[in-house]
Amino acid sequence: MNRVYNFSAGPSMLPLSVLEKAQKELVCYGESGMSVMEMSHRSKMYEEIIFKAEADLRQLMNIPENYKVLFLQGGASMQFAQVPLNLLSAYQTGKADYINSGNFANLAMKEAKRYGDIKEVASSKAQGYSQIPDWDEKKFRADADYFYICMNNTIYGTRFTKLPQTGNVPLVADISSCILSQEYDITKFGIAFAGAQKNVGPAGVTIVIIRDDLLGHALDITPTMLNYQVMAEKDSMYNTPPTYGIYMAGLTFEYLLSQGGVKAMEQRNIEKARILYDFLDESKLFHNPVRKCDRSLMNATFVTGDADKDAAFVKAATAAGFVNLKGHRSVGGMRASIYNAMPEEGIVKLVAFMKQFEADNK
């Protein structure tokens, strides 16, 4: 069976060489006589794996020493609660500001409302989330405990290309669908977190990068397992971490370093997205509904404007080996998620297929 071009929004494609390495050592890792899945997380062998994964991620993202890197569980959705539980008492106001740029930002905001005084300072809901909201910094609260954004909005195919200026208020960003896809200056964030299942590895690992002054402020009701400080003090091993997922993430980090790191990925991703968006801008059949300046590098949405035609396209594409192109159920249409592991070749071939489909459906 040939590998398909998998445009899934997540879980999504992993680099073939990463999968092949994992396959080779699945039953027996090195000279250990066991699978990584069978290793005690307290063993020296496993510590080498997790600490190397962290070191490689620090190198890839240029993470300063005053930031902790945590490997947690529960995905971004768990962070929607974990962030307010840990930060809402940081400066004792219990306030946080949110930009509502889509479904996941909205869910995060709703969840935070259980725990504090939450303000939506900008929203693009009225535009169907087809753009990043325009914001007015005068509406930001200077005494908020944190300020929250979702950097890349997977469902709609939008991304922040500049950051809101929040002054001394720590900026918290969900970078689940853009981590390692382009260079970010981590020092601009108080917390940046990401579920692994897009650019990192299998689902079940959440990466949390947190500035160390934000540790130690958890509300009393915070479960121990959701207390960032506890996890930071225990190097993410307060209890058994998702050992195999972290190992897979480490393989991806090694692969990215071998490919020139995030700078090289960013250049490739810009070119990959350009090929697809250029076609969408030319096409008479397909078009991208997003405000141009806000277009995502990772998720390109497109529609024909005719639901039957959309469905026919998805069906034909699937049969041709371009799978998971159906848009999110909440918006319909199509979406090509083109994370780091999607080769340029996959996009070139998809565009050729779309051109042919367009010619056949005039």
Next chain:
Amino acid sequence: MNRVYNFSAGPSMLPLSVLEKAQKELVCYGESGMSVMEMSHRSKMYEEIIFKAEADLRQLMNIPENYKVLFLQGGASMQFAQVPLNLLSAYQTGKADYINSGNFANLAMKEAKRYGDIKEVASSKAQGYSQIPDWDEKKFRADADYFYICMNNTIYGTRFTKLPQTGNVPLVADISSCILSQEYDITKFGIAFAGAQKNVGPAGVTIVIIRDDLLGHALDITPTMLNYQVMAEKDSMYNTPPTYGIYMAGLTFEYLLSQGGVKAMEQRNIEKARILYDFLDESKLFHNPVRKCDRSLMNATFVTGDADKDAAFVKAATAAGFVNLKGHRSVGGMRASIYNAMPEEGIVKLVAFMKQFEADNK
């Protein structure tokens, strides 16, 4: 490299045939053209995997229809908070009774104290947890929202062989280190939960089996991700579940069914434990410190009474391919964790090695 005999308490040995099957299909699952790790959790292909895993587990454990089976994240330690967050308002008293049979029961009890009126109704702390506590049912509170036990105490090598009679109060059991090792009557429990990394699969999956009348009572402060009802309604896919870990668990379930199910495992485990305990009872060097009636089938602890000799034994055993025999740091000595995946041959060879060590160290 030959496989070692891995006596780790968890993560621990998995059946070789399970690992080999996972290896074979790691890069490409069936005709899918992708790895299981790359599959959208919303795809039909993945739904088949997770629903079959659930069906097989239901068959293995004879789980009735009025119980939900959830695949969650965070390990047993997350359940220490999740149980009180979901049950402490079930009958509106906010009370729960705990039996303190060891470190993990104690941690669970401490965590629950954040959320309600928690009573320790029995403890074996004074005995160094070398036995299951004797209990007096008159001390149990009839109006408690739940009653909590840890069925098998990994660190000390003890297990409950009978259940406390709690009347109408739902019994909640941490079965992390004994799930699928012997037959349990699930109808005796309100909730039984287990981290996967002992008898099921890789770390990062938590199995929660919950009677459906216990759903829907979560405290307001409960994070959405920790609300059993939300996860039950969404078949564990409120957000992206740990897809690969669940797939691996499913492979183990298939394997167990092919081996005759839990009844067959129980017979094998009784025999495996007998071989080891019989030797420990005869040995002049090694002895098992646990009250005989409470001995675990899964974790057999033993000591020489001399810390230097213990260390020398662990070192020699490791060199001979019997690894991870060091006892938990809190109790010292040795521990052989002999979960389902440990073949009888591993125990026979370990006993032979111990006999030789004893002869050499007279």
